[in-house]
Amino acid sequence: MRWLPSTIAIAVLCSTLATAQQRGQVPAPQPTAPGSPVQPGQRGGGGRGRGSVQVMTLTSTAWPDGGQIPARHTQEGDDASPPLAWSGAPEGVASYVLLVHDPDALIGSGTDDMLHWLVWNIPASVTSFHEQAPSMSQLPDGSRQISATGPYYRGPGAPALGPAHHYLFELFALDTMLDVPAVGASPPNTRAAVIAAMAGHIRGKASYVGLFKRHRPD
Numbered sequence: 460m461r462w463l464p465s466t467i468a469i470a471v472l473c474s475t476l477a478t479a480q481q482r483g484q485v486p487a488p489q490p491t492a493p494g495s496p497v498q499p500g501q502r503g504g505g506g507r508g509r510g511s512v513q514v515m516t517l518t519s520t521a522w523p524d525g526g527q528i529p530a531r532h533t534q535e536g537d538d539a540s541p542p543l544a545w546s547g548a549p550e551g552v553a554s555y556v557l558l559v560h561d562p563d564a565l566i567g568s569g570t571d572d573m574l575h576w577l578v579w580n581i582p583a584s585v586t587s588f589h590e591q592a593p594s595m596s597q598l599p600d601g602s603r604q605i606s607a608t609g610p611y612y613r614g615p616g617a618p619a620l621g622p623a624h625h626y627l628f629e630l631f632a633l634d635t636m637l638d639v640p641a642v643g644a645s646p647p648n649t650r651a652a653v654i655a656a657m658a659g660h661i662r663g664k665a666s667y668v669g670l671f672k673r674h675r676p677d
Contacts, residue, residue, distance in 0.1 A: 632663030
């Protein structure tokens with residue numbers, strides 16, 4: 460299953476790459492706006508010219524891609540971050556960024572959505588996350604993390620009324636580390652700073668989707 464949000468630029472990149480993966484090819488280059496991640500097949504301005512964005516694989520043993528997220532990994536259960544693993548990174552990766560968000564929960568003026576987890580400066584040697592990451596701004600391996608409500612994974616919490624929400628897990632392989640602190644700015648501003656710093660440095664990309672809505676009213 461692949462689902463295309465219409466308003467979030469970072470999610471558009473995800474669906475474009477997912478479609479390319481299904482077809483076994485990378486789309487033709489497209490223009491890239493300043494501050495936006497590079498498009499598949501396009502060299503990143505400000506990067507090191509290492510070629511197109513490589514399609515990677517992101518998996519979880521907790522649920523199948525496009526399936527229902529178990530309660531343990533949601534606000535209705537233990538709110539524990541899920542186990543994740545990735546592969547297929549290109550050569551020259553310096554760090555990874557994991558972005559988890561809910562495109563069905565638009566906030567502000569409708570140009571942003573609910574941030575459930577953002578982890579950046581994940582070391583290039585790391586290819587998986589164990590279940591239930593600790594709550595702290597900087598993890599022992601140097602990774603930094605935030606969510607809309609604090610320095611931790613924020614599980615899905617879509618209301619019981621209405622359809623299930625799509626929770627988009629996006630992994631980016633970068634050719635650089637990001638000089639963005641985990642504290643000192645609001646989560647929306649930190650998220651914007653991370654995404655802006657990624658521009659021109661994305662060398663690989665993977666995505667995974669989970670569905671959830673509460674089983675009982677709040």
